[in-house]
Amino acid sequence: MLQFLIDAKRALSAEEKQRDRDVFISAYNDNERVKSTFNEMNASHKYWWILPDYGYGANEYPPGPCLVDSLPENEAELVVEGLQRSGLGNPDIKRVCVDITGFLHPHILLLLKYFKANPVEELDFIYTEPDHYSRKVETRFSLTETVTVRQVAGFEGLHNPSMDHDVVVIGIGYDHNLIGQVIANKESARVVQLHCFPSLSADMYQESILRLDRVSAVSTQNAVDLNFFATANDPYVTAAVLHEAVSLLDSKQRISNLYLSPLSRKPQALGFGLYYLSSLEGRAASVIYPFTEKYSRETSAGVGRGWVYPIVFS
Numbered sequence: 001m002l003q004f005l006i007d008a009k010r011a012l013s014a015e016e017k018q019r020d021r022d023v024f025i026s027a028y029n030d031n032e033r034v035k036s037t038f039n040e041m042n043a044s045h046k047y048w049w050i051l052p053d054y055g056y057g058a059n060e061y062p063p064g065p066c067l068v069d070s071l072p073e074n075e076a077e078l079v080v081e082g083l084q085r086s087g088l089g090n091p092d093i094k095r096v097c098v099d100i101t102g103f104l105h106p107h108i109l110l111l112l113k114y115f116k117a118n119p120v121e122e123l124d125f126i127y128t129e130p131d132h133y134s135r136k137v138e139t140r141f142s143l144t145e146t147v148t149v150r151q152v153a154g155f156e157g158l159h160n161p162s163m164d165h166d167v168v169v170i171g172i173g174y175d176h177n178l179i180g181q182v183i184a185n186k187e188s189a190r191v192v193q194l195h196c197f198p199s200l201s202a203d204m205y206q207e208s209i210l211r212l213d214r215v216s217a218v219s220t221q222n223a224v225d226l227n228f229f230a231t232a233n234d235p236y237v238t239a240a241v242l243h244e245a246v247s248l249l250d251s252k253q254r255i256s257n258l259y260l261s262p263l264s265r266k267p268q269a270l271g272f273g274l275y276y277l278s279s280l281e282g283r284a285a286s287v288i289y290p291f292t293e294k295y296s297r298e299t300s301a302g303v304g305r306g307w308v309y310p311i312v313f314s
Contacts, residue, residue, distance in 0.1 A: 012306025018042045021095045027051050027102035030297040033128040034102045047086045053295045076153035079110040094121035101128050105262050105269040106152045106289050112273040113154050116313050125309045127267050131302025147290045149185035155287035166257045171264035178290040182261045196232035233307055238271025258285040
């Protein structure tokens with residue numbers, strides 16, 4: 001059993017946004033769904049994090065005194081410093097809410113890891129869906145061609161020198177170039193794809209499939225062995241499906257090294273982190289990610305449904 005699968009998601013209603021919380025944290029970008037949620041949330045202290053990955057200058061910062069800027073580029077250092085500057089060292093902070101909509105996937109993983117080591121009384125992660133992506137199938141999330149595929153800090157597993165049955169599980173999203181980079185980096189590994197289905201909307205699923213077709217232009221050396229499906233907006237289901245997929249593969253032939261790569265939507269990345277922290281620490285398993293220098297500040301239009309993901313570490 002996964003120890004994190006305790007509470008189910010709930011809708012981010014108007015009443016939910018007005019609940020009393022001590023700290024609310026969000027990563028600033030130009031998406032309407034990020035800005036509107038920040039303005040509507042109620043908390044004693046609200047913090048905008050200015051991520052170096054978006055490349056904002058000081059003259060572009062949002063108004064307000066609670067800005068956390070000049071953060072380190074390393075994902076682990078960024079999260080630790082950001083949380084310290086957001087008051088999380090204060091023992092009186094008991095109710096924390098983090099909006100993961102504007103954060104990058106590695107940051108989401110590190111936020112989970114931090115709170116597992118430093119739990120608070122009440123922890124909610126929230127996510128707001130887009131109405132649609134601004135450029136449909138041509139939407140780009142990474143803006144530079146230089147990509148470094150490496151382990152996410154804090155999610156580096158042990159390495160098994162026997163690599164005869166390495167497996168890479170990829171959360172399938174829009175960015176076909178990044179997917180191709182991960183596949184090429186683990187060219188001897190079996191590829192398992194985790195799709196969002198049903199997706200946030202029918203057109204988004206079709207767009208992601210069209211983008212996935214382009215991966216073959218990047219790398220054709222790896223055959224896709226298995227496809228699994230998890231809902232786009234439920235990290236608890238994602239964690240359970242990952243558990244099922246890895247257990248199935250391991251039962252057929254012992255996995256030598258397992259690599260997880262969450263490249264789909266933010267709730268799915270949260271599910272990857274929940275599964276890893278509950279089942280894979282200390283094993284020959286790691287989370288890998290295609291890091292690039294700059295990410296798009298605005299990828300979506302409109303504001304869709306919002307969700308609350310209570311996180312309970314037992």
